[in-house]
Amino acid sequence: MSPDVLAGFFQAVSPMSLLATACGAVIGLAVGMLPGMTISAGIIVVLPLTFVLDPVTSIALLLGMYAAGMVGGSFSAILLNIPGTPSASATAIDGHPMAIRGEAGRAIGTAIVASFLGGLFSSVCLFFIAPLIAEVALKFRAADLFSLVFFGLTIICGFAVESVVKGLLSGALGLILVTVGQDPVMGTPRFTFGSVNLLSGIQFLTALIGLFAIPQIAEALSTEVRAFQRERGVGRIGRLLPGREDLKRMRLPVSLGALIGTFIGSLPGAGGPIAAFISYDYAKKLSKDPDRFGTGCPEGISAPEAANNAVCGGALIPMMTLGIPGDPVTAILMGALLVHGLAPGPLLFMEQGDFAYSVIILFFIANFFTLIVALAGGRVLVKIIDLPKRVLMPAIAILCVIGSYALRNSVFDTFVMFGFGVLGIVMRRLKFPVVPLLLALVLGRQLEEHLRVALTGSKGDVSIFFTSPISLGFLILSAVSILWPFVSEARRRRT
């Protein structure tokens, strides 16, 4: 066994890391259960704590939240028919009918076990695949890296949004915001307007807090549902542990969900909801009794639940190996690591292999803690659904201010956070996707740096991007990811 794996293992199983993972699992479950509170917003709330913790403990806390948040979402999907997280939408199709029949415990238990198995599978994939990809990525030159980052951005702008033009515009806006501050190659100030605060650019985490949390609070004001009511017969949650018969039935849907979730998770931008619905669809098609789907059957819960937790491990693969976050949560994780001076990417495995492996092992452990906490404390934690929004939302607003201030002890950053909050609200009103902007904020500096280094090396000759097979491959994929939605839309209209 490699010394890095061993060192990573010992870091991951230190008492502080285990405690942080367990705490993360509890908080993540609670956050996931709350309808209207995404895992991203929940993680943002605990971000200030990670500034004072060491990197391994910080990432342990966040990974615990990430894994458990997905499971938490299924609780409210099953009990209220309102998914706690978008990824749990498919779970409600069969979960809620089971809850109405008085089988809420059975449904939740199925979701917990399926999520655990999906998460476990993806963490094993992460352990074996990530180092291999990182090794290949180390051979990339500046032109290849530029095309890779460009591909990462375009796939999110193209595939993951309702309007490609708005997706690309959102990405372009993010890149423009990244140009504020010193340029990454020469350190020349740009768009600082003489302000010292802007010299170091816009802090990614500050922007992220505003973009995700403030619009969420504003949206909570707009929704008519101010308290979540359970339907009659759904109140009592019985035994959570699924029986032997249910476990038998779960085998095929869980295997499908785990495979699909890990694969889709590794594609930047695709995300949990897509994986959950595709898995549900495949599980239904391959089932011997597809008519049971939709009426409240454990197979209909296990496929999407295995998939949405497998997405977490899948999304960690591009983040850890290429420095490209697969979804908003991994973007936040990346930001949290950057605060500690750790840049995810191929070099992380070479220079700080012990830390890289500790992250992978911690994700593995997080899935176990989620299983234990959800099975043992699920019935108690579920009371969080009844928490009044009128206390919760102001508390989140205050936590946003603390989080943005604590990063650099700067009041200026709180205004930046607020500005991004307003931008987020406007973007939502105009149906602009926020994720491309967020990803552009994370990847923008890398994109510019690789572009300029590559062009400097080639003395301004742009053919360098087309003569390298790797770079050309990524550029072709970028073109496909931009054009594909237009082509599929044209096809749809024709038929």
Place this chain on the structure above:
Amino acid sequence: MRAKNIAGSIALIAFGIAYGFLTTGITERTLPNTPGPPFFPRILTVCLLTLSVVWLIQSVRGKSDEIPARETIAGRGRRGRGVGLLAMLLYLTVLPYLGFLISTPPLFGVLMWVFGERRPAALCAYSLAVPLFFYALFKLLFRIQLPASPLFG
């Protein structure tokens, strides 16, 4: 939605022009045939303007590649949101002068009110208890700096 899209695209075109103009003020420090600091912003200007024009054309022609969605924002929510954002802005303005402990309870109270809490006892109790809890948790337990007042500490 069409009018909003047209207004949004025009605003982005104006922003793109202003941004492009600002790139002319960036210092050129570079070797021959190599891209300097304004290079990337200029590419972005072209991208932004092109995409904004495409969006404008789509909006004017009434054709959009997006999936139509239901309008969900109620008037009451819009008013509450306005009050909430204004209160937040005011809070951030006074925060450096009054500090976290003094300025947070009023904001908390306003936000609770906006979210529908009308019981005076609950408003007062939560407005004091939650900020105090956060202060104890972050400042005293985790030693995280919170905005302090130059007048009251």
